[in-house]
Amino acid sequence: MSSTRRHHRWAALAAGVTTLALAVAGCGGSSGSAEGGSSSGTGNEKVELTVTTFGTMGFDKLYAQYEAAHPNVTIKASNIDTGDNALTDWKTKQAAGSGLPDVQAVEEGWLGQVMKVSSSFTDLREHGADAIKDRWVPWKLAQGTDPEGRIIGYGTDIGPEGLCYNRTLFKQAGLPTDRDEVATLFGGDQASWAKYFEVGKQYHDKTGKAFYDQSGFVWNAMVNQQPVGYYTPDDKLNIEGNATLRGLWDQLGTAASQGLSANQSQWDWGKGKAFTDGSFATFVCPGWMLGVVKGQVSSGGGDAKTGWDFADVFPGGAANWGGSFLTVPKTSKHPAEAAALADWMTQPAQQAAAFAAAGVFPSGVQAQSDPGVTGTNELSTFFNDAPLGTILAKRAQGVVAQHKGPQDSVIQSQVFGPAIKEIDKGVPAAQAWDDAIKLLNQVVNS
Incomplete structure (x- = not known):
């Protein structure tokens, strides 16, 4: 985490x-x-x-x-x-x-x-x-x-994941605010990343604001949902030529190009102000992240009235x-x-x-x-x-422990970390992916 x-x-x-x-x-x-x-x-x-x-x-x-x-x-x-x-x-x-x-x-x-x-x-x-x-x-x-x-x-x-969302911002965009209705909005048990980004685009078109804080946490969730992540169970790399991961990456890049990412720095939300000033309306939340959200809102001068809620739904299904x-x-x-x-x-x-x-x-x-x-x-x-x-x-329910290879955390931070920043700054997803593969070969394969 x-x-x-x-x-x-x-x-x-x-x-x-x-x-x-x-x-x-x-x-x-x-x-x-x-x-x-x-x-x-x-x-x-x-x-x-x-x-x-x-x-x-x-x-x-x-x-x-x-x-x-x-x-x-x-x-x-x-x-x-x-x-x-x-x-x-x-x-x-x-x-x-x-x-x-x-x-x-x-x-x-x-x-x-x-x-x-x-x-x-x-x-x-x-x-x-x-x-x-x-x-x-x-x-x-x-x-x-x-x-x-x-x-x-x-x-x-x-760390099972649900979706944190801001009721106040959803209301301003004409979206439902009741957590059960929000779960239905994203597809309930059939929630997908495609639907999440679709709702995000609706939100952005209505308000002109970003839908999530930055692409890194979303990518992390996408990868964690896969039966096989960065490594196969026998510790072989599973990234180059992986059509599933590449497809998810392209989805994420498209969403960023549409303005859905607020391009925040990971773990640095302006002393919590981004959680209180409407910079983004949703946030991926494993259980331990709930305390982070509360702490950030408090640091930003907010409280429960700021409007954050937690829905029983997560794009793409169960994730840890x-x-x-x-x-x-x-x-x-x-x-x-x-x-x-x-x-x-x-x-x-x-x-x-x-x-x-x-x-x-x-x-x-x-x-x-x-x-x-x-x-x-x-x-x-x-x-x-x-x-x-x-x-x-x-x-x-439905979470399956994903095998974590020897350089799993290094790949997440040092390989895809820079590439995530690229797509949030407008670099095409294809170029950012190629840059990540170059880093992979330098950092892990060398």
């Missing part, structure tokens, strides 16, 4: 964990796993656990709860601002063989690189992982399992963008305690609390139906009382 499938340059989120969510999270604060996982350590030995995360994962309030329930454990948490920077940090320390934390958050887009060195991570089966395998949706568990069957990551969130795992590098001096913390952080109550804090939709089956996810919280109130958890659960 982004130019790297979850490249987070997050604005500060105003939404905090609700009182209810905190109470729910507190239910998990027992010694060891509530589901038969690893213990939290032995005796009263004082243990300091280091944790490295990125973006906003909704964990901040949970650390203190764990420490309160485990007096022998102190957590030293560090958070890196973006997914790109977090990947660089991990790769640097991984190569050096030192400096890694006890618990390392890993992003879905890194999996191709992580699995190349999976033996350097603790096999969590040694700390009770086999007893809790049913916690997660099957494809999430599969993603965190290496080719040798070692479970190296406990799933945190997944992002999602993370908690891993325990083998360099940890406290692997049992680190595994216990990772276990606790991904239990249903804690996943529900993280969702209430940041909109990160749980990968845990039980957590997805937790009242802390399906109920009302500050984030859902901001989105016009949209049933966020219920919508995201529907959007998660």
Whole structure:
């Protein structure tokens, strides 16, 4: 998750964990796993656990709860601002063989690189992982399992995508504003990118304004929807000569040439002003992006009255963008305690609390139906009382985990990133595609 499938340059989120969510999270604060996982350590030995995360994962309030329930454990948490920077940090320390934390958050887009060195991570089966395998949706568990069957990551969130739209701007354009009607407008279960761009052109013709912020996030969603993305399952590149990807690229280029893209810089929306001044009317939203939208609107001086809503529809069908795992590098001096913390952080109550804090939709089956996810919280109130958890659960249906190759995130950011900027600036799609292929051969194939 982004130019790297979850490249987070997050604005500060105003939404905090609700009182209810905190109470729910507190239910998990027992010694060891509530589901038969690893213990939290032995005796009263004082243990300091280091944790490295990125973006906003909704964990901040949970650390203190764990420490309160485990007096022998102190957590030293560090958070890196973006997914790109977090990947660089991990790769640097991984190569050096030192400096890694006890618990390392890993992003879905890194999996191709992580699995190349999976033996350097603790096999969590040694700390009770086999007893809790049913916690997660099957494809999430599969993603965190290496080719040798070692479970190296406990799933945190997944990123099913719905459509954020601005009711105020839709009304000005004569489009429906009710979220069910908006879903129907885009085709409901048969929603396509062609229909999305068609409505976008109607909006642009009526208002003279752009329909979405920039083409990068749209392209990211298009690629993620494919059964096979940038790599085949055997790690062979799947870009040159790929008629499906090329066709989607041409659609995107045509839409940009029609003025549907606002040509915003990724992760830089003028301190949120673009979300409040009518610069664009729709935004692709995996669950974790909902918190970003709220934070950006707040930074731009807006609030719930600015008009953002969330519809149960997504062009092209089910899509997943992002999602993370908690891993325990083998360099940890406290692997049992680190595994216990990772276990606790991904239990249903804690996943529900993280969702209430940041909109990160749980990968845990039980957590997805937790009242802390399906109920009302500050984030859902901001989105016009949209049933966020219920919508995201529907959007998660049909998601198939796409294989991420070794340079997947590099291709997204360094190959297609520049080409996306080209089409948003008016360069013909065919030329931008050729430029991307040249970069592919320089960056990845060389």
